[in-house]
Amino acid sequence: MKNKQFTVDDQAILEEIMLYRRDVRGNKFLSTPVPQEAIQKILMAASLAPSVGFSQPWEFLVIRNEETKNKVVESFETENQKANVLFEGKKKSLYSQLKLEGIREAPVNIAVYYTSSKKPVLGQTSMKEAGEYSVVCAIQNMWLMARAMNIGLGWVSIIDPEVVKGILKSSPDSKLIAYLCIGYVDEFLESPELEMLEWEKRKELQSVVHYDD
Amino acid sequence: MKNKQFTVDDQAILEEIMLYRRDVRGNKFLSTPVPQEAIQKILMAASLAPSVGFSQPWEFLVIRNEETKNKVVESFETENQKANVLFEGKKKSLYSQLKLEGIREAPVNIAVYYTSSKKPVLGQTSMKEAGEYSVVCAIQNMWLMARAMNIGLGWVSIIDPEVVKGILKSSPDSKLIAYLCIGYVDEFLESPELEMLEWEKRKELQSVVHYDD
Numbered sequence: 001m002k003n004k005q006f007t008v009d010d011q012a013i014l015e016e017i018m019l020y021r022r023d024v025r026g027n028k029f030l031s032t033p034v035p036q037e038a039i040q041k042i043l044m045a046a047s048l049a050p051s052v053g054f055s056q057p058w059e060f061l062v063i064r065n066e067e068t069k070n071k072v073v074e075s076f077e078t079e080n081q082k083a084n085v086l087f088e089g090k091k092k093s094l095y096s097q098l099k100l101e102g103i104r105e106a107p108v109n110i111a112v113y114y115t116s117s118k119k120p121v122l123g124q125t126s127m128k129e130a131g132e133y134s135v136v137c138a139i140q141n142m143w144l145m146a147r148a149m150n151i152g153l154g155w156v157s158i159i160d161p162e163v164v165k166g167i168l169k170s171s172p173d174s175k176l177i178a179y180l181c182i183g184y185v186d187e188f189l190e191s192p193e194l195e196m197l198e199w200e201k202r203k204e205l206q207s208v209v210h211y212d213d
Numbered sequence: 214m215k216n217k218q219f220t221v222d223d224q225a226i227l228e229e230i231m232l233y234r235r236d237v238r239g240n241k242f243l244s245t246p247v248p249q250e251a252i253q254k255i256l257m258a259a260s261l262a263p264s265v266g267f268s269q270p271w272e273f274l275v276i277r278n279e280e281t282k283n284k285v286v287e288s289f290e291t292e293n294q295k296a297n298v299l300f301e302g303k304k305k306s307l308y309s310q311l312k313l314e315g316i317r318e319a320p321v322n323i324a325v326y327y328t329s330s331k332k333p334v335l336g337q338t339s340m341k342e343a344g345e346y347s348v349v350c351a352i353q354n355m356w357l358m359a360r361a362m363n364i365g366l367g368w369v370s371i372i373d374p375e376v377v378k379g380i381l382k383s384s385p386d387s388k389l390i391a392y393l394c395i396g397y398v399d400e401f402l403e404s405p406e407l408e409m410l411e412w413e414k415r416k417e418l419q420s421v422v423h424y425d426d
Contacts, residue, residue, distance in 0.1 A: 003400050003401055004229065004233045004401070005363055006226075006229075006230065006360070006361045006362070006363055010226050010229075010230070010361055011254075011358070011361045011362055013219075013223050013226050013227070014226070014227060014230055014258075014357060014358060014361045015257075015258070015261075015358070016217065016219075016223075017219065017223070017227055018258055018261040018262075018354055018358075019261055020217045021261070021263065023263055040418075041224075043418060043422055044228075044418060045227075045228070045231055047416070047418050047421075048228075048231040048232055048234070049231075049353065050234070050236055050353075050356065050368065052368075052370060053407065053412070053413065054405050054407035054408055054412060054413040054415075055413060056413070056415070056416045056421070058421060059421045059422075059423070060421060060422045060423065061423045061424070061425055062422065062423070062424050062425070062426075063425045064424075064425070064426045065425045065426060068425050079338070079339040082338065082339070083333075083335075083338040083339070086333040086338055087333060087335075095335065098335075100335075100336070120296075120299040120300060122296075122300075122308065122311075122313075122407065122412065123313070123370045123371055124370065125292070125295065125296040125299055125371065126292040126295070126296065126370065126371050126372060126373055126374075127370045127371075127372070127374060129345070129390075130370040132342070132346075133345075133346075133349045133352075133390070133391075136346045136349035136350060136353070137349060137352070137353040137356075139346075139350070140262065140263075140349070140350040140353035140354065141231055141353065143263065143350075144227060144357070145224070145227060145228070145231075147219070148219045148223055148224045148227045149219070149224055150218055150219055155263065155265075157265060157336045157337065157339065157340045157343040158336055158338065158339050158340075159339060159340070160339055161339075161340060168425070177342075177346070178346075187216050188216055188217070192267050194266060194267035194335065195267055199266070199267060199335065200266065200267040200268060200269070202267075202269070203260070203269045205253075205256055205257060205260050208260075208269070208271060208272045208273060209256055209272075209273045209275065210272070210273065210274045210275070211274070211275050211277075212274055212275070212276045212277070212278045212281050212381070213275075213277045213278060
């Protein structure tokens with residue numbers, strides 16, 4: 001359909017999906033299997049993302065293998081111990097109580113890679129990062145589509161990407177952009193957990209918007 | 214509303230917004246002013262994006278100043294000339310015919326920055342890029358919300374980010390992640406222009422998805 005026009009009701013639904021999207025960790029995931037059809041739909045959403053020069057530079061590894069998950073948890077634990085000592089005071093004790101991943105609890109994990117092109121890519125000649133950023137746009141599409149399907153998604157960034165690439169036998173040409181945990185949940189928290197715990201305050205929009213009129 | 218459940222109709226609307234979203238350039242933008250209310254709504258969508266450690270590391274500069282836009286176009290032109298010589302054969306002549314930005318034509322431009330924290334950020338201790346990636350998630354939210362409002366958005370990446378930061382008098386601590394052009398359009402193309410022109414082929418989803426079951 002050319003020139004599809006969306007309505008204010010459509011906008012309101014999109015806004016709600018964005019508003020109720022959460023980063024989900026292991027204390028919220030259910031073991032209920034996620035149907036392959038749902039995984040396909042989440043990956044299809046990724047493929048609808050914008051990409052620099054229409055390069056579609058993304059690759060996905062869908063992981064359900066317990067042995068693989070256990071090895072990734074080891075990398076998380078190593079990195080999480082290193083992280084814990086960086087925080088001070090109240091944050092130090094709070095940090096150690098937080099559940100920051102759901103690798104084993106989520107029935108499905110997806111590793112998302114950026115694979116660079118050997119030829120020049122239109123639009124990527126002055127800002128190389130545009131390739132990786134295309135992959136991140138795809139991840140945000142996955143996150144929103146998962147939430148619209150009432151499925152939780154959590155992004156685990158406390159891992160050593162090179163170690164995890166070794167565990168996953170990834171191509172040396174690929175960069176690991178994200179390690180995602182996906183599954184049904186007992187509940188979606190009303191607000192981000194780190195906001196509820198006052199780890200960080202929500203910023204006022206006007207404090208981060210400037211004008212050159 | 215806690216535990217908001219979305220329906221298959223909601224999923225279908227999200228899928229359509231993703232499907233009909235386009236990267237819009239200067240040959241499609243209309244000069245019709247974009248109400249401040251619409252800009253606010255697009256920025257609000259950005260603020261609903263996930264961010265590592267709830268760090269919300271984004272900043273936005275809304276640009277309507279013609280003089281500023283003209284200077285940014287100069288950076289585009291310099292970088293675009295450098296880019297043109299990188300392509301060969303059919304692509305070389307096609308490249309020079311493409312309209313690859315809409316800086317002047319779009320009534321509103323938005324520069325989007327990542328500003329790193331001086332303190333350690335939860336979740337960013339092992340993968341530093343997670344901060345920039347949060348900003349890209351915010352940009353994808355803006356893109357989808359704009360499309361749901363029937364407003365076009367184009368991401369200009371053929372610029373020298375340091376030169377543009379100079380033009381915009383950006384903080385030296387901020388990294389320019391994206392330069393966006395926003396406005397109403399005469400039409401949204403049915404498919405991405407680079408797909409229609411066979412610059413690149415659409416990848417089959419199955420060719421980029423692998424399994425570790």
